[in-house]
Amino acid sequence: MKQASKFLVLFFFMSMQAESKTADMNQPLHIQAGSVEIREKDGISIYKNNVLITRGSMIIQGELIHVHTSANEVKKIRVEGVPAKFRQLNDQDEEISAQSLQMEYQANDNKLILNKKAILVQGQNRFTSEHIVYDTQQDIVQAGDPTTKNSETETERVTITIQPAKKKDSE
Numbered sequence: 001m002k003q004a005s006k007f008l009v010l011f012f013f014m015s016m017q018a019e020s021k022t023a024d025m026n027q028p029l030h031i032q033a034g035s036v037e038i039r040e041k042d043g044i045s046i047y048k049n050n051v052l053i054t055r056g057s058m059i060i061q062g063e064l065i066h067v068h069t070s071a072n073e074v075k076k077i078r079v080e081g082v083p084a085k086f087r088q089l090n091d092q093d094e095e096i097s098a099q100s101l102q103m104e105y106q107a108n109d110n111k112l113i114l115n116k117k118a119i120l121v122q123g124q125n126r127f128t129s130e131h132i133v134y135d136t137q138q139d140i141v142q143a144g145d146p147t148t149k150n151s152e153t154e155t156e157r158v159t160i161t162i163q164p165a166k167k168k169d170s171e
Contacts, residue, residue, distance in 0.1 A: 027056035029074060031067070043069045053077065057089035060105065079103040086112060088136070097121045098134065110137040118143075124163040130156060 034049025045067045053060040053067075062081035067074060079086075083099040090096060101116035114120065114132040120141060121127075129143040144158040 030054045031065075033065070043075075045069070051079075057087075059085075059087045060103075061085040062103070074107045076107065077105040079105070083117065094123055095121075096134075096136070098132070100132070109135075111135050124161075126161040127158065128160075129158040 031045075031047060031051065031053050033047035033051040035047070037046040039045070047065045047067070049063065051060075051062050051065045053065065060077060060079055062079035062084040064080040066076075066078040068076040068078075080102055083101055084103040086096075086098040086103060086105070088096050098112060098114055098118070098120045100114035100118040103115070104113040105111070106113070112134045114134070116130060118130060118132040119126065119128050120132050120134055120143075122141075127141060127143050131143070131145055133142045134140070143160075145156070
């Protein structure tokens with residue numbers, strides 16, 4: 001019961017006001033890479049060597065990127081890097097950035113899944129864990145693995161830094 005209440009408190013504090021920029025989904029996808037292998041029948045493109053993907057304000061960088069498509073629509077982007085990186089502005093022009101060794105962006109669900117040495121930054125607030133799932137539309141952050149029972153292992157723990165809200169000057 002104590003673990004469940006800690007998880008609920010953690011979930012509450014992780015919900016911040018930052019959504020992805022709505023207009024980005026209507027922008028074309030631009031990709032730069034050292035090399036590409038396109039498997040049109042399978043709907044997979046494999047990009048290697050310092051890959052850069054941009055779509056509106058969204059930027060994804062990695063060493064190896066798999067883009068999965070169906071009916072000429074991007075469904076999923078899998079990224080590996082040291083680290084793989086993600087950046088995007090929200091509708092208030094605030095930056096959301098993330099990095100991890102493995103990353104997956106699910107375009108239809110607007111989810112960014114970070115694995116291995118994951119870091120997510122929203123404004124001045126920072127989340128670190130071995131596993132983070134960020135819903136860019138609903139603004140929900142899930143970090144860590146609630147089924148993990150070994151609380152002594154530092155790498156399995158979630159670390160959150162939440163900065164205090166800035167007070168408005170009263171006149």
